[in-house]
Amino acid sequence: MGFVSRAFKGRPRDQPRDARVPPGQYLVRDFPVLSAGPTPHTSLAEWSFSIEGEVDEEKRWSWEELRALPSETVTRDIHCVTKWSKLDTTWEGISVDTLLEGVETAADYVMAFCDGGYTTNLPLEDVTGGKAWIAFAFDGQPLESQHGGPARLLVPHLYFWKSAKWVRGFRLMNEDSPGFWETYGYHMYGDPWQEQRYSGD
Amino acid sequence: MLDLVDETPRVRSLVLAVPGWPEHLAGQHVDVRLTAEDGYQAERSYSIASAPAGERLTLTVERLDDGEVSPYLAGELRAGDELELRGPIGGYFVWEGALGGPLLLVAGGSGICPLMAMLRLRQAAASAVPTRLLYSSRSLEDVIYRDELDRLVAMGSGLEVIHTLTRSIPEGWSGLHRRIDTAMLGAVAWPPAERPLIFVCGPTPLVESAAESLVNLGHEPAHIKTERFGPTGG
Numbered sequence: 001m002g003f004v005s006r007a008f009k010g011r012p013r014d015q016p017r018d019a020r021v022p023p024g025q026y027l028v029r030d031f032p033v034l035s036a037g038p039t040p041h042t043s044l045a046e047w048s049f050s051i052e053g054e055v056d057e058e059k060r061w062s063w064e065e066l067r068a069l070p071s072e073t074v075t076r077d078i079h080c081v082t083k084w085s086k087l088d089t090t091w092e093g094i095s096v097d098t099l100l101e102g103v104e105t106a107a108d109y110v111m112a113f114c115d116g117g118y119t120t121n122l123p124l125e126d127v128t129g130g131k132a133w134i135a136f137a138f139d140g141q142p143l144e145s146q147h148g149g150p151a152r153l154l155v156p157h158l159y160f161w162k163s164a165k166w167v168r169g170f171r172l173m174n175e176d177s178p179g180f181w182e183t184y185g186y187h188m189y190g191d192p193w194q195e196q197r198y199s200g201d
Numbered sequence: 202m203l204d205l206v207d208e209t210p211r212v213r214s215l216v217l218a219v220p221g222w223p224e225h226l227a228g229q230h231v232d233v234r235l236t237a238e239d240g241y242q243a244e245r246s247y248s249i250a251s252a253p254a255g256e257r258l259t260l261t262v263e264r265l266d267d268g269e270v271s272p273y274l275a276g277e278l279r280a281g282d283e284l285e286l287r288g289p290i291g292g293y294f295v296w297e298g299a300l301g302g303p304l305l306l307v308a309g310g311s312g313i314c315p316l317m318a319m320l321r322l323r324q325a326a327a328s329a330v331p332t333r334l335l336y337s338s339r340s341l342e343d344v345i346y347r348d349e350l351d352r353l354v355a356m357g358s359g360l361e362v363i364h365t366l367t368r369s370i371p372e373g374w375s376g377l378h379r380r381i382d383t384a385m386l387g388a389v390a391w392p393p394a395e396r397p398l399i400f401v402c403g404p405t406p407l408v409e410s411a412a413e414s415l416v417n418l419g420h421e422p423a424h425i426k427t428e429r430f431g432p433t434g435g
Binding site for chain 2: 005010116197
């Protein structure tokens, strides 16, 4: 038998553990806020979303242009590396597949970049194939700035630091390269089901 | 676990000896994992409150009534018990002497913990970096590390501590008694031209509003580092 914390009982376990909650996570009902610095406020008139880097031709959408694209409403579970998970969160956004339509690239990775200087890296195949969105609404309401509004990346199958708040674009890359938290020891990929919290997990 | 220190009626410090501990930076945190006899586990993150000092470290834990881990850590745990922890974690919300200053620290409640690690490091390193701590507590009894902060100030090394109380005010209190706001930050902070390094830690509403006020006062967003220390999960 491994380590046991003397006299620790924990919450009642009359219910079987929810199979939707990854290891080491607990459920919350509220929506915690985490960020490394002040919340940026970019006016929608100045806002744009760009796809740049290793592409034949860069692409750019204004807020109006982005919102004119077909959107999807999706309900997904989200998992934060700080241990909380939230089930059945509902978002509205543009599928990243829609944005990458017609983009010619040989790149295998993307760096999402954001207002405020935040970045996070992802394999391209993790933001395509119906797995990621540029989300602008949560629970039927415009996304609040403290939760990443006007728009954030939503990649619910990875830890939530990959779902970059205040996202402004993707830089496509041939090689993987660490983003903000990844530079400080967080995992390059971040699969909650493998508990890939920190480098080496 | 070596020792327990009751800081306030709701807050307890745990002094730990961790064999093989790689020295941490002031501001980093650890993940604590508890395991019940049937294998059930619960994990939470706690900021390290002590300055880097070999294999010894201090965590300060606020007991949350509906929490799962904090009532155990700040209630059940005794000297001699063992604890599983992982770390040090994080590397952005950190200060070390070489980063210089001036240093503006803004704390709400138990958000003081990682900032205390910075103040303790500053003291241990005999740093004279001009430092101001603005610290919001519910009442005087809820001020964590009150005596130690008084002592650090009395040493005259260029540290100023400004308390503000948000709920109960003791008789004769001549200090601030309201939530942290733009006017208060404007009065306490160095002018933006002096480019202070700013660390804000506390519950989300305090962190959001203080960071926004500081930006509005003209401080560079890149110099404002934030960390949450809220009751979420506990």
